[in-house]
Amino acid sequence: MIAPLLSRAERVREQVLDATVALVAEVGVERTSIDEVASRSGVAKSTIYRHFPSKQVLVIEAVHTCMSIPTVTDSGSLRDDLISCFSGMTRATYEGKLGSMQLSLMDAAQRDPELGRLLRAQTDQKRRFATAVLERAVAAGDLPADVDIELLVTLLSGPLVYTKLVRLQPVTNELIVAVVDTVLAGIGVRQSVD
Amino acid sequence: MIAPLLSRAERVREQVLDATVALVAEVGVERTSIDEVASRSGVAKSTIYRHFPSKQVLVIEAVHTCMSIPTVTDSGSLRDDLISCFSGMTRATYEGKLGSMQLSLMDAAQRDPELGRLLRAQTDQKRRFATAVLERAVAAGDLPADVDIELLVTLLSGPLVYTKLVRLQPVTNELIVAVVDTVLAGIGVRQSVD
DNA sequence: AACAATCGCTACGGTACCGTCTCGATTTGA
DNA sequence: TCAAATCGAGACGGTACCGTAGCGATTGTT
Numbered sequence: 001m002i003a004p005l006l007s008r009a010e011r012v013r014e015q016v017l018d019a020t021v022a023l024v025a026e027v028g029v030e031r032t033s034i035d036e037v038a039s040r041s042g043v044a045k046s047t048i049y050r051h052f053p054s055k056q057v058l059v060i061e062a063v064h065t066c067m068s069i070p071t072v073t074d075s076g077s078l079r080d081d082l083i084s085c086f087s088g089m090t091r092a093t094y095e096g097k098l099g100s101m102q103l104s105l106m107d108a109a110q111r112d113p114e115l116g117r118l119l120r121a122q123t124d125q126k127r128r129f130a131t132a133v134l135e136r137a138v139a140a141g142d143l144p145a146d147v148d149i150e151l152l153v154t155l156l157s158g159p160l161v162y163t164k165l166v167r168l169q170p171v172t173n174e175l176i177v178a179v180v181d182t183v184l185a186g187i188g189v190r191q192s193v194d
Numbered sequence: 195m196i197a198p199l200l201s202r203a204e205r206v207r208e209q210v211l212d213a214t215v216a217l218v219a220e221v222g223v224e225r226t227s228i229d230e231v232a233s234r235s236g237v238a239k240s241t242i243y244r245h246f247p248s249k250q251v252l253v254i255e256a257v258h259t260c261m262s263i264p265t266v267t268d269s270g271s272l273r274d275d276l277i278s279c280f281s282g283m284t285r286a287t288y289e290g291k292l293g294s295m296q297l298s299l300m301d302a303a304q305r306d307p308e309l310g311r312l313l314r315a316q317t318d319q320k321r322r323f324a325t326a327v328l329e330r331a332v333a334a335g336d337l338p339a340d341v342d343i344e345l346l347v348t349l350l351s352g353p354l355v356y357t358k359l360v361r362l363q364p365v366t367n368e369l370i371v372a373v374v375d376t377v378l379a380g381i382g383v384r385q386s387v388d
Numbered sequence: 389a390a391c392a393a394t395c396g397c398t399a400c401g402g403t404a405c406c407g408t409c410t411c412g413a414t415t416t417g418a
Numbered sequence: 419t420c421a422a423a424t425c426g427a428g429a430c431g432g433t434a435c436c437g438t439a440g441c442g443a444t445t446g447t448t
Contacts, residue, residue: 007416009424012424012425027305028224028301028304028305030222030224030225031224031305033404033406034405034406034407035405035406043425044426044427044428045407045426045427046407046408046409046410046425046426046428047425047426049406049407049408050424050425053407054406054407055405055406055407103300103301104301106301106359106360107222107297107300107301110222110297110298111222111225151369151372151376154353154357154361154369155353155373155377157352157353158352158354158355159348159349159353160352161355161356161360162348162351162352162355163352165359166317166351167317167348175348178345179349181380182345182349182380182381183349183376183377183380184380185379185381186379186380187376187379201446203394206394227434227435227436228435228437229434229435237396238396238397239397239398239437240395240397240398240438240440241394243436243437244395247437249435249436
């Protein structure tokens with residue numbers, strides 16, 4: 001064999017983590033078993049335990065591999081930046097496997113402090129992205145200085161989370177636009193009408 | 195013994211359901227076991243199975259006992275009615291044991307169609323309450339006839355759900371007021387300013 | 389007081405899972 | 419090429435859970 005792109009150890013790790021992600025997305029954290037991960041990944045259970053000390057750690061590392069960092073745009077238009085911001089965060093959070101894992105992770109996080117910290121960090125980071133966009137608008141004079149940014153982020157994020165997790169419906173771009181426009185109008189931001 | 199308010203069978207049922215609710219609220223649906231329910235309720239496991247055919251049914255009936263129906267006020271003020279409506283629904287949904295069960299139930303509902311139907315009915319009912327308030331406002335001319343009521347309900351419910359389930363923070367009355375006021379302002383409803 | 393229904397207690401078979409271990413086979417790197 | 423590291427396969431003890439069954443004790447009814 002010549003020049004493998006990944007060492008065997010790396011290949012094994014990846015296979016195990018992939019299978020774990022798929023399984024958690026399918027049956028949730030609680031019903032995910034190491035035996036099933038072994039069976040699906042084609043990696044022996046003993047080998048899994050050579051790479052990960054416990055199921056808890058395995059799940060957390062698997063979740064880690066799904067998390068991506070959205071980018072923040074600066075178009076000069078608050079409306080466009082907010083739409084872009086929440087569109088990106090929705091894709092990163094609620095599409096793909098991570099989206100299917102979300103509810104189970106949130107539930108498990110109630111009883112697993114480590115997982116709780118991970119999700120809280122995820123949430124806080126997303127809020128910081130939106131906060132940054134809004135603070136930039138305040139600095140630019142597009143928003144009044146006394147606006148409650150914390151509240152604004154909740155007003156913008158909430159309807160999207162609710163649509164995905166409670167109503168189990170897709171978060172469309174139309175919804176994001178409607179939410180952004182209504183909330184901006186609610187705090188008195190004049191908008192260019194087509 | 196004289197004139198028991200409840201027959202023994204009713205007393206047993208109640209004890210079992212109460213213990214189930216408490217246990218689900220503490221450890222979630224998945225980790226709730228019949229043995230533990232028996233131990234906590236003081237009812238023998240065999241007796242539990244005489245009343246409920248399976249754990250799934252027991253959990254669903256236990257959840258049922260927690261669900262209360264909020265009332266709808268008609269004060270003539272759209273703002274006040276919305277605040278009252280969402281305040282009541284928040285109390286009914288996110289306070290007490292049902293609040294602690296919520297995330298675990300939502301997760302379990304992904305893989306238990308029966309539980310899924312129950313939660314969906316719960317969600318739909320709450321949306322209908324808010325929809326009724328909004329439709330009344332349209333009829334009274336307080337809202338434009340072409341307003342998207344579905345979207346409005348999502349805009350109002352979302353931030354509250356998000357605050358409770360994602361941020362794990364209490365849904366205060368101040369938050370509800372701020373959400374209602376901002377959303378109403380967003381669709382161009384003039385408000386009396388104090 | 390007597391009888392039927394219901395209960396508590398306990399044990400059971402069956403299953404599933406965790407995390408460990410052994411051992412023979414395979415791979416890697418020097 | 420050859421030794422060391424890593425792997426797959428599978429068995430293991432231990433635990434927890436489900437749902438059932440047997441049986442003596444309690445209850446409520448008549």
